[in-house]
Amino acid sequence: xxxxxxxxxxxxxxxxxxxxxxxxxxxxxxxxxxxxxxxxxxxxxxxxxxxxxxxxxxxxxxxxxxxxxxxxxxxxxxxxxxxxxxxxxxxxxxxxxxxxxxxxxxxxxxxxxxxxxxxxxxxxxxxxxxxxxxxxxxxxxxxxxxxxxxxxxxxxxxxxxxxxxxxxxxxxxxxxxxxxxxxxxxxxxxxxxxxxxxxxxxxxxxxxxxxxxxxxxxxxxxxxx
Amino acid sequence: xxxxxxxxxxxxxxxxxxxxxxxxxxxxxxxxxxxxxxxxxxxxxxxxxxxxxxxxxxxxxxxxxxxxxxxxxxxxxxxxxx
Numbered sequence: 101x102x103x104x105x106x107x108x109x110x111x112x113x114x115x116x117x118x119x120x121x122x123x124x125x126x127x128x129x130x131x132x133x134x135x136x137x138x139x140x141x142x143x144x145x146x147x148x149x150x151x152x153x154x155x156x157x158x159x160x161x162x163x164x165x166x167x168x169x170x171x172x173x174x175x176x177x178x179x180x181x182x183x184x185x186x187x188x189x190x191x192x193x194x195x196x197x198x199x200x201x202x203x204x205x206x207x208x209x210x211x212x213x214x215x216x217x218x219x220x221x222x223x224x225x226x227x228x229x230x231x232x233x234x235x236x237x238x239x240x241x242x243x244x245x246x247x248x249x250x251x252x253x254x255x256x257x258x259x260x261x262x263x264x265x266x267x268x269x270x271x272x273x274x275x276x277x278x279x280x281x282x283x284x285x286x287x288x289x290x291x292x293x294x295x296x297x298x299x300x301x302x303x304x305x306x307x308x309x310x311x312x313x314x315x316x317x318x319x320x321x322x323x324x325x
Numbered sequence: 326x327x328x329x330x331x332x333x334x335x336x337x338x339x340x341x342x343x344x345x346x347x348x349x350x351x352x353x354x355x356x357x358x359x360x361x362x363x364x365x366x367x368x369x370x371x372x373x374x375x376x377x378x379x380x381x382x383x384x385x386x387x388x389x390x391x392x393x394x395x396x397x398x399x400x401x402x403x404x405x406x407x
Contacts, residue, residue, distance in 0.1 A: 264398035274338070274395030277384075288390065292381075308379045309338035311398045 105130050112209065115156055115182060117233070120225030132215040138202040145200040151189030154216040157181050160206035164198045165282065173282040177240055178203070187230055190216060203273075248285045251325070256284045257294050258322035261304070265313050274309070298322075338395065339377055340384060344368050346391035353383035353392060 108130035112118045118129060135158075138144050144155065147166060157179055164176040164185065176198055179185060189196050190213045211219070220227040247256050260283060264275065277291045284291065295311070298304045303319050305312045313319055349367040361376040362369055362383060369391070371377055384392045 261398050265400050274397050276341070276393035276395050278390065278393050292385070305401075309394065309396055311396045313398065313400050316400060 108133055108135065108209070111158060112156075115184075115209075117156065117184065117226055117229040120229070121223060125223060129219055132211055132219070133209040134211075136208055136210050138206040138208075140202055140204050142202045142206075143199060144202060144206065144208075145186060145196050147197065147199040148195050151186050151194075151196055151213055153210045154184065154186045154190050154213055155200075156184050156209045156211075158207045158209060160208075161203040162200050162206050163203050164200050166198050172287065174285055175279075175283045176244070177237065184230075184233060186213075187234060189213075191230075253284060253286050253290055254294050254297070255323055255325045257291065258298075258319045260284060261298075261311065261313060262316070262319055262323055337374060338379070339371050339374055340379070340381075340392050340394045342369050342371070343391045343393075346389050347387075348389055348391075350388065352386050352388065356382045356386040358382060 105127065109123070109126040112130055112133060113121075113126055118126060121129065138160075144162060145151075145153075159181055162179045162185070164179065165173050166176065167173050179200070185200050186196065188194075220230060247259070251259075257280065260280060277295070278288045281288045281291045295304070295306075298319075299306060301318070303313070303315045303322070305314050347368045349364055349369065351364055351369070353369050354362045354364060358380060359373075359376040359378055361371050361373045363372045364370070365372065369383075369387075379394060381394055384394055
């Protein structure tokens, strides 16, 4: 087995999608994969364009977003190592439903759509893994719809601040108010006012570039509303 | 370089200014209470970073949204790079 393809096969075996495959099947799948890199900010996939490729993230973070005609952004979901994207347009034949943009340097495996569909047909365990992955994403979107339609901006902001401060298994990052607005489905000025209101109530404190959660219980109560 | 995914202890964090969006109107320079900003080759820049207090007046007043302050969100008593 050539060295590069052996590396690819080993790399692919770390993805939950391919863990049910034996060595010979992994080698066959690896022959169809291309390794690609993207710089921070680079667009990987553009909303509305036909889907040609299914992607699996090895390294880095990407965001899936939609932008209105007025330029307002809504982040749908953030993706990291182990995640796949373009599964939806690959399976339903439609165009890319959203844009995927690299947040950091991203390295991924890319399969031609037709090749991946063939892999899923030949190996039912891959198809089941795709179903599991899409179910998890659906669950995320149910939560997002609930947040955007049933929660106030203040409650969504409280939930976001708690997540940023307490999640240990994600890449820690600094976030601007504009980026918070894109996650929360609002605009920067509203986020600014909501943050100042939290500071006035003594729930958070601005320490230069740090937003310090002073009263976690109060913030959790706001997030639950 | 904007490397908001990698924190280093002791680094000075400053507002980010997008050269692509900045039109060089100078409103941020006038607004900055610390005198930390100036126009450099027609674009806003933080020329006296030691004076910047991260107050956010530049971000609020920029008519194009070219300035953004990155924030870390932490629980009281816990700092990310500790």
